[in-house]
Amino acid sequence: MAAGAKRKSYDGVVACLPVTIPYRRYSTNSAQWWLGRALRELCKRAKLHAADIDGLAVSSFTLGPDTAVGLTQHFGVSPRWLDHIPFGGASGIVALRRAARAVQSGDAEIVACIAGDTNHVDSFRKTLSTFSRFAQDAVYPYGSGGANASFALITKNYMNLYGAKREDFAKICIAQRDNALSIPHAMMKKKLTLDDYMTARPIADPIHLFDCVMPCAGAEGLLVCREDAAKALRLPYARILSTIERHNAYPSDPIQVRGGWAVDISDLWSMAGIKPDAVDFVQTYDDYPVIVMMQFEDLGFCKKGEGPDFVRSHTFTNDGSFPNNTSGGQLSVGQAGAGGGLLGLVEAVRQLTQQPLGSAVPDARNGVVSGFGMINYDRGLASGAAILARA
Template sequence: MSSTFQNFQQAKSQPSSYQGIALVCPVSVGYAKQSEKGAAYFIGRSLGEMIQQAGIHKDDVDGLAISSFSLGPDSVISLCQHFDISPRFLEQLPFGGASGVIAMRRAARAVQMGDADIVACIGGDTNQAGSFADLIADFSTFTRDASYPYGAGGPNAAFALITQHYMEQYGATREDFGRIAIAQRYNANHYPTALLGHKTLSMDDYLNARPIAGPVHMFDCVMPCAGGEGFLMMSVERAKFLGLPYVSILAADELHHAHRDDPVQYRAGWTLYANKLYQQANIGPDDIDMLQTYDDYPVISMMQMEDLGFCAKGEAKQFVRETALTFDGNNLGYSSGNNCLPHNTSGGQLSVGQAGSAAGFLGLVESIRQLLGQAEKNQVQDARHAMVSGYGMINYDRGLCSSAAILASTTSDTAGGQ
């Protein structure tokens, strides 16, 4: 490699500003433990609810950015005929838990560049009897050859190995993971859509739960379900014209299969762009009013707390011991001190349910709702900035995708980005 090229690489370009982009009309639709309906129902009803909220016609939506595991054999183009629409911008994002922020990034550029005026960003999946088992049995070529034949535990097995390694490396305990799960359940108790929101969760419940794989027990695992999550993206001018309150993107980035020489995953791509996110947003971790992590397992939320700069690597155990993670700052008796960082304010996947790819939109849609002041009983007071991160796609022994964004309410002083 020539030194000229190396210099050029070191000057790797940065994502330009997301100024002028408005996120509007967050919806969470149709949550059910199982459903006979197909994925197109959850995607189509999300679109239907969004245009109703926006007061626009479906033909005003000229872009679709869709994520779904269970849409096959259909794809986003099939949905055009199903919904009878004629978009000029299509994206399908098979990135699981990272797909929400990635859809947002793609759609924002399309709107900025004039490839679309209004993009519907939607994650939607159904959950039929046996469909989760089918999904994990054939998730990727690597899982088919190299992980599924070794106990057929699906993601639980891979994450059990990651969790075991993390606990041995950093001294995190099951109680620490429990602090995350219990705070999220409290949040879900205040969010009616959450499928487990009608049940409370105590530390005893958490610790005495059925073992699943190694240190992973029942309340460390998400419940697969059906549902849809979505929002509309358009220019600020258009949002103002339509009289729609909106949320701004201060910074967003993604990086995939980073740290690929780590034998076991204990960090992901966030470490390589978190600082740049804060620089572009012109704020720091202390200015973040809520954190929405991708919580397929609590250990992954801990990695995000560390890699996104809320604490040092390996220190998330201490962070959750000292920080109230509930939407209203209630420490539930599980944390000391006065620190508070509302985390997964709707209950996260652990308590809402994991609606396939919609789970990759859960934290993003919840953040938009919170920053618009449209959350109900779980509203975070005076929320101005949200950090949302995504993670996903266990192709073999680790999650490959990482994405993250800092969003701002438009009443905040930094609204609109740099």
């Protein structure tokens, strides 16, 4: 396909006001409740009435039978721009892109992006068994291991092909845990040692306990608006340099060894006008560590197959080299359903506006945020990334 029109920049559009509704392992509340908390927190901190927010983007797995439309009546808001983005781990990036264009074109002034889920005691099983038609027909009947089993196969294949070892995945998980130790609402509060990681109980070989995120209830949110609007609200903001999004890339790879990022990677960097070495931190989508390693490759930080060596040559901690998932990622703070898709974006905006909840990445100017989601059958279908910069 010939290259299309040159993409328009996001100049003048910013992301601001990162909020997190502290996670809980289980909640008897509904997704509507959690998303409502996030919207209220956004209004409260921006000193806005809900009516002033004329755009709303919603991501959630457990909202059913409602969609974003039903939420408008539930919340008593009347937006002129509304989006429902059920893209799991990619929904944050997708929401950011859509909201940014809506604001840029004047279809909306201020868009609230909210994402979150509840977690009832039986939510996990129910979500797994009905996740998708292909999951129902062709995955769940096979041991019902859910995403753990699917990613186990992807991880095993990656290990076979590129020589990654469990110790390499351990390093990613341990560094993220170190980054999480200063985050008050993190589900996992204890330092993770290599021994803890290696001796953890097997879930679906080679996946063990600390490769898995802990499902929980929670919500994340932020605002997307014009730069002058953020200034008027006195909200610190981060610029959006570039974004990409891709679905169902490389369908003929028999097992997933790369995500859609690899298709659009040159676009991501050329639009941003910076090179990978100008990046101060990355927020990768970390459900599971093998996907983090794939993102290092596919986002252009190293070549395909060099992920294991790349991991061996960095610390990934906020005070070290190549900080990754600076608030601990879902592996440490927990996975609040679709909230996990917004987690990295919210943390990136916090770091770039010098308001981190936990430890700061020193002098962070540019950050990459990546999203990945929806293991429909045997692989994650949705991927996206954004480069954000300090204003």
